[in-house]
Each structure stands twice: as structure tokens, then as C-alpha cells.
Amino acid sequence: MCPEGSPSGPLRDLPSANTKGAVNSDGALAAAVLRADRKAMAEFVAHCADCVYGYVRSRLAPRYDQVDDLVQEIFLAAWKNLPQYRGEGALLGWVMGIARHKVEDYYRQYLRVPEPLEEAEPSTDGLAQLPDLEQLLDRDQLRRRIQQVLQRLPEAYRLALIWRYWEKASAREMAAKTGKTEKAIERLLARARAEFRERWNRV
Amino acid sequence: MSDQYDQDLQRLADAFDLIEPGPAPSRVKAKIYSALMRQQAQTRRLMSLSEVRARGEKLCVFERLVQIAPVGQSVKSLNICRVCGMRALAERFDDPPIYWAGCPYVDLKNS
Numbered sequence: 346m347c348p349e350g351s352p353s354g355p356l357r358d359l360p361s362a363n364t365k366g367a368v369n370s371d372g373a374l375a376a377a378v379l380r381a382d383r384k385a386m387a388e389f390v391a392h393c394a395d396c397v398y399g400y401v402r403s404r405l406a407p408r409y410d411q412v413d414d415l416v417q418e419i420f421l422a423a424w425k426n427l428p429q430y431r432g433e434g435a436l437l438g439w440v441m442g443i444a445r446h447k448v449e450d451y452y453r454q455y456l457r458v459p460e461p462l463e464e465a466e467p468s469t470d471g472l473a474q475l476p477d478l479e480q481l482l483d484r485d486q487l488r489r490r491i492q493q494v495l496q497r498l499p500e501a502y503r504l505a506l507i508w509r510y511w512e513k514a515s516a517r518e519m520a521a522k523t524g525k526t527e528k529a530i531e532r533l534l535a536r537a538r539a540e541f542r543e544r545w546n547r548v
Numbered sequence: 549m550s551d552q553y554d555q556d557l558q559r560l561a562d563a564f565d566l567i568e569p570g571p572a573p574s575r576v577k578a579k580i581y582s583a584l585m586r587q588q589a590q591t592r593r594l595m596s597l598s599e600v601r602a603r604g605e606k607l608c609v610f611e612r613l614v615q616i617a618p619v620g621q622s623v624k625s626l627n628i629c630r631v632c633g634m635r636a637l638a639e640r641f642d643d644p645p646i647y648w649a650g651c652p653y654v655d656l657k658n659s
Contacts, residue, residue, distance in 0.1 A: 381588055382595045383627075384605040387652035390581045391659035398572030406566070413576055420580045421587060488564045495566070510561035538553045 372432025379427055390420065393440045400441065404448045404507055407496040415451060419444045445512070449522065452508045456501060456523045456533075494544045502537035509534055577656040578638035582629070589627040596624040606650035608634075629653070 374392065377385030397419055402412050423440045430439050495503050508514050516534060520527040588594060597615035601607055607615055614628055629635045629652065637644040638653035646654050 380595055381592050382600060382603070382605075383585065383588075383629075384600060384652065386584050386588065387581055387655055390577050390584065391656055394572040394577045394580060394656075394659075395570070398576060399567050399569055403566040403568065413579065416572070416576060417580050417583050420584060424584050424587065484564070488566075491560060491564055492566060506557065507566070510557045511566060513561075534554075535551075538551075538557060541557065542553060 371436035375427055375430050375432060375436055378424070389424075389436075393420070393423075393437050396437055396441060397444050400444055401448060404511075405451070406492065408500070411451075415447060419447045422447065449508070449512070449514070452504045453522045455504055456508075456519070456525070490545075490548055494541060494548055497544055498537065498540055501533065502540050505530075505533050505537045506541060571659075573642045574644070574657040574659075575639060575642050577659065578635065578644075578653050581652060581656060582635060582639060585627050585629060589630075593622070593625045594627060596621045598624055608648045608651040608654075610634075610648075611650065 374385055374389060378389050394416070398412070398416050401416050401419070402409065405411050405415065419440070423443050426443065430436065495506065498506070505519070508519060509516070514522075516527050516530045519525075520530045523530070525533075585594075597607060597611050598621070600611075601615055610628065610632055614624060614626075617623075634644075634646045634648060634651050634653050637646055638657060644653070644657060646657065648654055
């Protein structure tokens with residue numbers, strides 16, 4: 346089971362693979378995979394799949410039809426780049442770094458396409474209905490509400506918001522990666538925020 | 549441009565990650581493993597089953613049969629899971645009826 350959190354958050358303290366008492370178990374597992382050991386390959390998949398899958402699923406929701414392919418792509422990229430893994434950090438953290446890049450690629454490809462969405466007047470008001478986070482009694486309920494609102498947004502808005510706020514990319518980075526101007530990304534984000542707010546108050 | 553909503557959303561994102569922890573479906577794990585094994589077999593010979601056994605790893609009954617058969621190391625290095633029914637079942641079902649000890653697909657199912 347994967348520890349809770351995102352690659353930029355608590356996942357930094359990731360568990361190592363449990364491989365037969367090796368001094369550096371992650372390094373030993375990676376070395377065994379590189380020696381084309383089929384059993385090590387299965388252990389590698391078992392060690393990383395839960396985290397990678399949960400992460401990709403959360404970032405692509407509700408496009409669940411794309412999740413399996415992207416997860417597989419991440420593992421193939423990790424396997425190809427495994428000779429570069431030095432065994433200094435957790436193998437899972439290293440694989441999650443690749444996952445993060447692949448998700449970013451997915452966002453980039455999608456957001457490069459010009460959006461046919463209508464211009465909405467960006468609001469400067471706060472989240473009127475946003476509850477005081479300190480006083481929340483049911484975190485799961487709020488988490489579900491966030492997911493619900495995000496999933497109902499047009500895809501470009503959803504991806505932009507997740508990329509900006511959950512992946513913590515700056516508008517400048519997003520602009521550089523999508524080939525758009527920073528201004529265009531800011532406008533997209535403003536429209537996405539306005540739409541999020543609208544739907545948040547409706548749910 | 550930064551507005552109040554920008555800060556509110558960042559606050560929400562910081563407080564609530566979207567990840568719902570849970571295991572990946574075993575069907576997905578099986579497909580990943582099969583894809584990696586295919587790639588591995590195409591680019592480099594797999595470690596032979598004799599070597600795998602010598603390293604103390606468990607072999608499934610099918611792998612064991614190939615390992616003790618009077619055939620060359622090149623045959624023992626083949627990706628024999630490719631022709632195994634356990635793989636086909638594991639890739640199609642989330643709780644496949646497979647139970648062979650030492651089978652990597654069973655291990656993935658139970659992981």
C-alpha cells in the first residue's frame with residue numbers, strides 16, 4: 346500500500362523495497378532488475394504500482410480510461426532509465442518523480458491545444474463558501490467535494506488547476522511547457538478559478 | 549495576477565491531496581509486468597531460470613519444469629510467462645483464479 350500524500354509532499358519519506366536483508370534494499374532491487382532478473386521485475390512492480398497508480402488516477406480523474414496506459418508508460422520509462430538510479434534515495438520516490446513528469450507531459454499536451462472555451466470574467470472575490478479548514482469535521486467529505494467539483498469542470502480548466510495548485514507549477518512554468526504566453530495561462534487559470542467557484546457554490 | 553481565489557485554492561490544495569490511497573488493481577500490475585518483461589526480453593536476454601533458482605528465488609511449477617529440462621540456457625532464458633494461461637487470466641481479472649506458488653502473477657495479485 347502506498348503512503349498517503351503527493352510526490353511533492355509526504356511521499357518524500359518513502360519506504361524502501363524489502364529485499365532479503367540487503368544493506369541498500371532499493372539499490373539491490375534496481376541492480377537485480379538491471380541483471381534481467383524476472384522475479385526482481387515483479388517485485389519492482391509490486392513495490393511501486395500502488396503509489397504510481399493512485400497518483401496518476403488522482404491527477405487524471407475522471408479520465409480513468411487513460412490511467413492504465415499512462416501508468417504502464419511510467420513503468421517503461423522508469424525501467425529504461427533505471428541505470429541512472431544511483432540508489433541514493435528511495436526507489437519509489439525516484440519512480441514517482443518520473444510519474445510526475447509524465448503527468449506533466451499529459452497536461453502539457455492537452456493544454457497546448459487552443460481552448461474553445463468562452464471567456465469568463467475572472468472574479469476577484471474569495472471562496473465565499475470555503476469552510477474554515479481548522480473547523481472541518483469531515484475531511485473526507487470535503488475531499489470528495491473538491492474531487493466532485495474538479496471532475497465536473499471542462500478538462501482544460503481541471504488540468505490547469507491541478508497542475509497549478511496541486512502540482513505547484515507556476516504560471517511561468519506552465520507557459521514555458523505549453524508554448525503559451527504567461528498572460529494566456531493566467532487568463533486560463535482565472536477562468537478556471539471562476540468556474541471552480543461557480544460549481545463549488547452549486548454542489 | 550493573483551486574487552483572493554488564487555490563495556483560497558492553494559490553501560485547499562495544500563490541505564487536501566486528491567490521492568485516495570489504495571492498491572492498484574492486480575490486472576494493472578499484471579499488464580505492467582508483462583510489458584516490462586516483453587521489453588526486457590527484446591533488448592536483453594533474461595536471467596536464466598537456473599540462475600534465478602541459484603539466487604534462492606522460488607520458481608513456479610512451469611518454470612521449474614523448464615529449469616530441469618535438458619535444454620540449453622537460451623531456452624531457460626526465454627520469457628515463458630508469455631505462453632502461460634496464468635498471465636492471460638491475471639491480465640484480464642482483478643481477482644484471477646490463480647494460485648501457483650512462485651508464479652510472479654500470483655505474487656502481484658497478493659501484493
